Amino acid sequence: MTTSADLTTAGVRRAAQARPLIAEADLPPARHFVDGAFVEGSTERVIDVVDPSSEAVIARIPEGTAEDVDRAVAAAVAAKNEWAGRLPRERSELLHAIADRLVENTELFSRLESANTGKPLAVSTDDVGQAVDTFRFMAGAVRATTSLAAGDYAENHLSVILREPLGVIGVITPWNYPLLMAVWKIAPILAAGNTLVIKPSEQTPLTTLKFAELVADLLPPGVLNVVNGYGSPVGARLAEHPDLNMIALTGSVNSGRAVARAAADTLKRVHLELGGKAPVVVFPDADLTAAASALRVAGFWNSGQECGAACRVLVHESVAERFVGQLVGEVQALVVGEPQAGEDVEVGPMVSKAHFDRVTGYLERAKKDGVRVATGGGALDGPGYFVAPTVLVDVPEGAEAAREEIFGPVITVETFTDEDEAVRRANDVPLGLSASVWTENARRSHDIAARLDFGTVWVNSHLVLASEVPWGGFKGSGYGRDLSIYALDDYSRTKHVMHNHER
Structure with missing residues (x-):
């Protein structure tokens, strides 16, 4: 194959004047979010958050520890029964309220995302729009779940199939789509009646923390918790934690292997959305x-x-x-x-x-x-x-x-x-x-x-x-599905109740 293409490439377009995307007031609190409030970490160590377009440090977040994870998990465990007991309609209404909050703050989320990741504003704005649609879809889907019809499949025994929340889910999200990948997990997890602890990438935590800040008045304390930090120890503690019922990761193949190994001892469910080629x-x-x-x-x-x-x-x-x-x-x-x-x-x-x-x-x-x-x-x-x-x-x-x-x-x-x-x-x-x-x-x-x-x-x-169709891979790309009703299936469990009605 031959080509005479000119190898020259235009350089980087810079803003004519130094116009920062975000102001100090736009930033979320630089802390963990646990039990409905921002809290200090267990150590004073911090992680620099860098704008990749300028290489400038734009924020510093606490470097989380296993102790911070344990505190967040305890809050999620305490909140799980009340949240799981809410009617699908009630959870649906809250998800719609979250979507409304995202719509109201689209510009803010777009600027924060672009400042933290360097992505064009058109990409960041599209991310927010898809996040809104994900919440809207899950809000509707949770009110229309389907399963095998109740009936007698053994003589004189009525079978009823129930869909139940798993409990508490640990979530680890990547740096390429900080807000959207968080929402792809958060929306179906909440819709299915679970509580969660999420670790955003240490490189791109700003929109996840801002999301927690802006929905804090909508969700009961402990339902959504955010712990900042590195894969080890924060992600590792989530994967191995005995009080978690599932660990869900979007990330690299190597991260997926590490999470699956750590989760094996407690036999918790594992949801992996890994790389592609x-x-x-x-x-x-x-x-x-x-x-x-x-x-x-x-x-x-x-x-x-x-x-x-x-x-x-x-x-x-x-x-x-x-x-x-x-x-x-x-x-x-x-x-x-x-x-x-x-x-x-x-x-x-x-x-x-x-x-x-x-x-x-x-x-x-x-x-x-x-x-x-x-x-x-x-x-x-x-x-x-x-x-x-x-x-x-x-x-x-x-x-x-x-x-x-x-x-x-x-x-x-x-x-x-x-x-x-x-x-x-x-x-x-x-x-x-x-x-x-x-x-x-x-x-x-x-x-x-x-x-x-x-x-x-x-x-x-x-x-x-x-949002209506599943996303997930085969082979080294992992298992589990994001989006669609298949995500709701992933974050819930099936219970068969059989009644003997012989007379």
Whole structure:
């Protein structure tokens, strides 16, 4: 495959004047949130919260301990019976009230999210909108749960199926979607009648803490608790805690393994939404223009820091050169910049220096291994942790860049010769979260989608989500489902009550 693409990439757009996204008054209290109030931590150690666009420290939060977790869990345990006993209608009304509160504070949450993560304001605002919709959906779904009809399935014995809350849930959320991933857990957990303790990423805690602050008057004390801190000891204590009935994590594969191991001793339920390496299979009859345009968003939304990102293209060799040309044109037109540099900014920085080093390390190794850069390929001038939107071509089968989750603004392109090869290579990765198929042949689209080993498969689109349908993966991407009524199932248990009515 060849391309004459210009490797130059526009630099980072900066705000014309130093206009901070947030003021001191916008920040949440820099404490833990336990039993309905903000509380001091058990130690005086703090963690710096950094704006990845400027590298400036914008807040300091307490570094939580196992003792802080225990205090939060005790509050959640004390609150669980009263919350579980509320009627579905009552819990539904509270979830709608929370959604209303998010709507009222959309701009504030968007600015906080962008200041903490560097993501464009359009992305942050979309996150808030999806968070609102998640609460609205769960508020409705909890009032219309279904199960096996009551009836006599053994002679003279009436069977009744009950759905009950699990109890207390521990939640660990990632840094890429701090508010939205928290809500994907919080909404169904509360709807199902559980209480929870959540640990946001130590890098991006601000919107989770602000959420707790702004809904504190709506939820009974102890129903929602937030403990800041690192995976060890805070996340580890949640996973092993004997009073928790479940641990739910959105995060890396390594974090998922650690949580599952820690949870094993208490045999608590485990819900894991882990990484992805989404193949994009482009057949010769595909609308190449539409595919390239879609990948401009699906590959670089949230700067590619997205587990469902369209990051690995498998394109038929007969159309590869034409497709790459169109894709490179789309990618070179992306606007990279600080959140406050304009409404048209599409790509922000990596979330941290450590992640910036990780992504650029993948790019350097790929180039050393002979993979060719069609556009981008490295860091952009600072300050901030910006990486140029990148397309890598001439990627051989089994290359590191095509198998491992880079989690940055990088798309790799490989070619294939026939359908069987495309399916085999698409499936030949350890992760199985999402994929897409691009073809105008309806029979092919059904057949290929059925053969792909991924939890979500799009046809002629990518990264389109809805609250009504489940999200979750296979293989190394974990188990359990977010969104939809399947999430409510995950956070509840089934009880069979059988009545002998023989007379």
